[in-house]
Amino acid sequence: MTVLVTGAAGFIGYHVCQRLLDRGDRVVGVDCINDYYDPAVKHARLARLDGKDGFTFVKADIADRAAMAELAKSRPDIDRYINLAAQAGVRHSLNKPFDYTHANVEGHLTMLELARFNDRVRHFVYASSSSVYGSNSKQPFSVEDRVDTPISLYAATKRAxxxxxxxxxxxxxxxxxxxxxxxxxxxxxxxxxxAYLFAKGIIEGTPIKIFNNGDMRRDFTFIDDIVSGVIGVLDNPPAGKNGEPPYHLYNIGGNTSERLMDYIGLIEECLGKKAIYEFLPMQPGDVKETVADITAIQRDVGFAPTTRITEGIPRFIQWFKDYHGL
Ligand SMILES: NC(=O)c1ccc[n+]([C@@H]2O[C@H](COP(=O)([O-])OP(=O)(O)OC[C@H]3O[C@@H](n4cnc5c(N)ncnc54)[C@H](O)[C@@H]3O)[C@@H](O)[C@H]2O)c1
Known part of the structure; x- marks a missing residue:
């Protein structure tokens, strides 16, 4: 099969491409390589994909309809889509709202249109976010919960x-x-x-910002578990039986709620250095706690996250040190 992966130079997209190529799929990667964060890391990820059997990269904006139509025409073998390209980040959406409608609404719609007119399309998988739950206080978050009250524009565009x-x-x-x-x-x-900001602050000896005075919990998900879930889902398209639309929506999380301060403690331990804490109030648009109810994805595709933060943080820090030559 041939999978069009958007956001291929991004964090999750890069890892998804690696796994697809390793199992022998053909991958067309698309990314506009914007400078929301240092593009050097995007180029470094792409350099590791470059030259791999079955991989082609196209630098393009997914909201550029002409470019995407041209791509679809030149690669009629594409039969699956994984749309991960997006303007991410809750905080940035307070200052740059139109970046979000451009990539997450216009771009997402452009990708859906490609799939609509592709007779070979088997599945269109895309990234949403736990941020759609807004300030829901019921835990764990379930896809059955109402999500009509986003508290950031990022969340609103993901829900769109x-x-x-x-x-x-x-x-x-x-x-x-x-x-x-x-x-x-x-x-x-x-x-x-x-994780990256904390590690950087600790190494440089600069204060790390800890919001809500550290009283936060997160359902942290290790990248390898995410990739297993994305690919498990890709291989199980919704059938749309009994006149139902062929549509699925899942939570994908690590299945444990970790205290932010424990996460930071592990980073300090791996780096062998204490952080300088700067305790701050809650940020607008942020939420205090996230916990995913992953029953549906476990049941339908056998998703089973296995990496706890005690294993995942050391692996992240090892990469961080190697990448920065520390
Ligand atoms: N990382 C997380 O914890 C997390 C959590 C919730 C949701 N998500 C979602 O998962 C997806 C991947 O996130 P990520 O962490 O890999 O982010 P990322 O920023 O590393 O990757 C996104 C990539 O998309 C590219 N991009 C942005 N706009 C584009 C456009 N218009 N056309 C083409 N390329 C474009 C960027 O250059 C970037 O390389 C996003 O949809 C994000 O909203 C991520």
Whole structure:
């Protein structure tokens, strides 16, 4: 099969491409390599994919309809899509709202349109986010919960992606599956995310910002578990029986709720150095606790996260040190 993976130079996209190529699939990777965070890490990820059998990279913006139509025309073998390209990050959405509608709404719709007019399409898998749960206080978060009250524009655009996908599954029978990721971390992780920022601050001896005075819990998910889930889902498209739209939506999380301060403690331990803490109030748009109910994805595709933070953090820190030559 041939899989079009968008966001291929990104954290999750890079790892998904690696796993698909390792099992012998052909992969067309797309990314615009924007500078939301240092593009050097995106180029470094791509360099590791470059030259692998079955891999082609196209630098393009997924919201560029002409470029994406051209790509579809030149690669009629594409039969599966994994749309991971997005403007990520809750905090950035307070200042750059149009980056979010561009990539996450316009871009997502452009990808759905490609799938709509592709007779070979078997499955359209895409990234959503735990942030759609907003300030829901019921834990664990379940896909059955109402998600009509986003507290960031990022969350609102991710929810829009889910709703548009449902419409395309219903109207055009495009088989779609959305995955609500819960705080993903691991080697080649994003420089704007907590694990990386904490490690950097500790190494440099600069204060690390800890929001809500450290009273936060997260369902951290190790990257290898996420990739297993993405590929497990890719191989199990929704059938859309009894006139139902071929549409699935799952939570995908590590299945444990960890205290933020324990996560930081492990990073300190692995680096052999204490952090300087800067305790701050809750950030607008952020949530205090996330826990995923993963019953549905466990039942349907056998998803079983195995990496606890006690194993995942040392693996992240090892990569961090190697990458920075420490
Ligand atoms: N990492 C997490 O914890 C997490 C949590 C929830 C949801 N997600 C979602 O998972 C997906 C992947 O996230 P990630 O952590 O790998 O982020 P990332 O920023 O590392 O990867 C996204 C990639 O998409 C590219 N991109 C952005 N806009 C684009 C556009 N218009 N056209 C083409 N490429 C574009 C970027 O250059 C980047 O390389 C995103 O949809 C994100 O919203 C991630």
């Amino acid at each position: 992606g889910e709703l548009m996908s449902h419409a395309y599954s219903h109207l055009f029978r495009v088989p779609t599956t959305g995955l609500r990721f819960f705080t993903v971390y691991g080697p080649w992780g994003r420089p704007d995310m907590a």
